[in-house]
Amino acid sequence: MTLHLFNTLSGQLDELVPADGAELRMYVCGPTVYDYGHIGNFRTFLEVDVLRRFLKLMGMRLRHVMNITDVDDKIIRNAAAAGIPIGEYTPKFVDAFFEDLESLRVERPEAIARATEHIDKMVELIQKLAAAGAAYQVEDGSWYFRLAAFPEYGKLSKKDLSGMEDGARVDVDEYEKDSARDFALWKAAKPGETAWETAIGRGRPGWHIECSAMAMEYLGESFDLHAGGEDLMFPHHENEIAQSESVTHKPLARHWMHVRFLLVDGKKMSKSEGNFYTLRDLLLKGYKASAIRMALISVPYRHQLNFTFDGLTEATNAIDRLRTFHQRLSQTSFGPGESDAIQVAAHKARAEYFDAMANDLNTAEARAPIFDLLRTANTAIDKGQFLAGDRDAVLKVLADFDAVFDVIADRDAEPTKRALAWAEQAGRQADVAPELLARVALSDDDIENLVAERTQAKKLRNFARADQIRNELLDKGVVIEDSKDGVRWKRK
RNA sequence: GCACCGGUGGCGAAGUGGCUAACGCACAGGUCUGCAAAACCUGCAUUCGCGGGUUCAACUCCCGCCCGGUGCUCCA
Numbered sequence: 070m071t072l073h074l075f076n077t078l079s080g081q082l083d084e085l086v087p088a089d090g091a092e093l094r095m096y097v098c099g100p101t102v103y104d105y106g107h108i109g110n111f112r113t114f115l116e117v118d119v120l121r122r123f124l125k126l127m128g129m130r131l132r133h134v135m136n137i138t139d140v141d142d143k144i145i146r147n148a149a150a151a152g153i154p155i156g157e158y159t160p161k162f163v164d165a166f167f168e169d170l171e172s173l174r175v176e177r178p179e180a181i182a183r184a185t186e187h188i189d190k191m192v193e194l195i196q197k198l199a200a201a202g203a204a205y206q207v208e209d210g211s212w213y214f215r216l217a218a219f220p221e222y223g224k225l226s227k228k229d230l231s232g233m234e235d236g237a238r239v240d241v242d243e244y245e246k247d248s249a250r251d252f253a254l255w256k257a258a259k260p261g262e263t264a265w266e267t268a269i270g271r272g273r274p275g276w277h278i279e280c281s282a283m284a285m286e287y288l289g290e291s292f293d294l295h296a297g298g299e300d301l302m303f304p305h306h307e308n309e310i311a312q313s314e315s316v317t318h319k320p321l322a323r324h325w326m327h328v329r330f331l332l333v334d335g336k337k338m339s340k341s342e343g344n345f346y347t348l349r350d351l352l353l354k355g356y357k358a359s360a361i362r363m364a365l366i367s368v369p370y371r372h373q374l375n376f377t378f379d380g381l382t383e384a385t386n387a388i389d390r391l392r393t394f395h396q397r398l399s400q401t402s403f404g405p406g407e408s409d410a411i412q413v414a415a416h417k418a419r420a421e422y423f424d425a426m427a428n429d430l431n432t433a434e435a436r437a438p439i440f441d442l443l444r445t446a447n448t449a450i451d452k453g454q455f456l457a458g459d460r461d462a463v464l465k466v467l468a469d470f471d472a473v474f475d476v477i478a479d480r481d482a483e484p485t486k487r488a489l490a491w492a493e494q495a496g497r498q499a500d501v502a503p504e505l506l507a508r509v510a511l512s513d514d515d516i517e518n519l520v521a522e523r524t525q526a527k528k529l530r531n532f533a534r535a536d537q538i539r540n541e542l543l544d545k546g547v548v549i550e551d552s553k554d555g556v557r558w559k560r561k
Numbered sequence: 562g563c564a565c566c567g568g569u570g571g572c573g574a575a576g577u578g579g580c581u582a583a584c585g586c587a588c589a590g591g592u593c594u595g596c597a598a599a600a601c602c603u604g605c606a607u608u609c610g611c612g613g614g615u616u617c618a619a620c621u622c623c624c625g626c627c628c629g630g631u632g633c634u635c636c637a
């Protein structure tokens with residue numbers, strides 16, 4: 070089985086396979102670390118994580134590189150406002166970014182490349198471009214890419230630039246450029262700005278050249294897959310292609326994946342619209358990291374996703390159903406042997422799950438057979454027709470599901486705890502939902518003690534006291550379930 | 562303005578030229594339970610934005626229209 074993934078470059082579903090037959094080499098545009106990441110950022114990284122995990126599940130080896138843009142206009146501006154060098158400004162946000170990825174269970178790429186640690190590679194690339202006649206320097210010392218030197222420009226985004234003549238909507242300050250659409254490779258230092266002394270002058274790299282230089286440094290001149298948010302398709306990726314291929318005359322990447330935008334309440338997220346959320350904002354409101362992950366990956370990556378709080382609640386409840394089922398399978402004792410019906414159902418579910426994922430990562434479709442199997446198994450358990458061997462078969466399917474989705478195992482306590490600690494340190498206590506505080510104040514031991522007390526009360530048929538305890542726990546987000554195999558509890 | 566994407570039950574969301582239009586959430590009734598919860602059963606779109614057309618047959622293909630979103634500029 071191979072993954073058929075939509076390829077922006079070819080405009081169709083293409084098989085995604087390593088060119089060398091051994092290891093898939095992929096590059097993903099990472100964050101610009103000028104602030105905390107918002108959920109739109111994380112949608113892209115979550116979808117790439119889905120891709121990663123599914124490829125690994127199919128047995129593929131990966132070499133996945135992600136960059137960190139730790140120098141750019143916004144960073145320079147924010148650092149200046151804070152009165153510190155950018156090297157002191159960005160680490161906090163780099164750390165926060167990785168902490169957030171961890172909360173969302175996004176796997177780390179095999180390599181992380183920071184822009185500021187690869188300035189020399191960027192300079193080299195610009196020199197090569199200059200030698201090839203594709204780069205030129207203007208009066209103030211900045212370097213630009215000569216679009217006229219790359220006739221294929223526009224092949225990724227399918228833009229016809231012929232009609233877009235120089236003229237309208239041109240930044241009048243940039244009259245030094247040969248053509249209005251030529252883009253910056255290197256920005257000459259203005260007084261007081263962060264800059265590097267290099268062979269091509271004193272300044273800092275443009276954004277696009279970073280990715281070209283680092284991608285080729287880590288993955289070679291031509292690699293398998295390049296991914297990023299849909300907004301990067303033009304001009305960022307188009308520019309990467311132009312810069313790289315003008316020098317190498319080889320395709321930078323064979324396959325291009327673009328994750329579509331996340332909208333909030335039907336609109337693009339923006340601070341001015343007031344619909345802007347970071348991961349931390351949501352955690353402090355009491356939403357679980359797993360619910361956020363589930364909500365963001367359940368809509369296939371090639372569709373816009375409309376984020377709502379109702380959607381988070383739905384995801385929370387769907388995960389609860391999966392977790393309850395998993396708990397039931399693990400904690401119930403079954404008779405020996407296996408049943409044909411369940412074995413067949415498990416095989417079918419697994420096959421349908423893989424088919425859906427292999428078809429352009431259709432996560433929405435992939436969920437269906439899992440829930441189908443869940444119901445089939447529950448029904449069999451209710452009827453006493455579910456055997457020990459069936460448990461193993463069904464757990465195996467759930468494991469394959471969770472190898473990608475990673476929401477069944479409950480690891481929600483840590484992210485919440487971290488977010489609360491951060492809120493305190495960042496002075497954001499006012500944003501913490503009161504219910505959340507009540508919940509975290511209750512330890513597992515407290516719960517166990519209360520559950521034991523309730524069981525004792527029930528035994529004495531003191532139902533009033535038993536119900537009182539149950540309601541008390543429910544108020545703090547703990548649900549109790551009585552079953553033949555004992556009492557189960559879980560945090561809502 | 563140009564380009565692209567979408568409009569499927571209360572909500573989210575798959576999907577196919579022709580079997581009963583997945584799945585999740587929510588809701589209603591029932592079974593189980595001391596009561597619950599969980600689980601299961603039943604119900605919940607004679608219908609897939611609107612109007613034409615092609616076809617034996619369209620939600621699925623074509624044309625037009627309406628609505629929503631995004632891109633064309635820094636942006637995941």
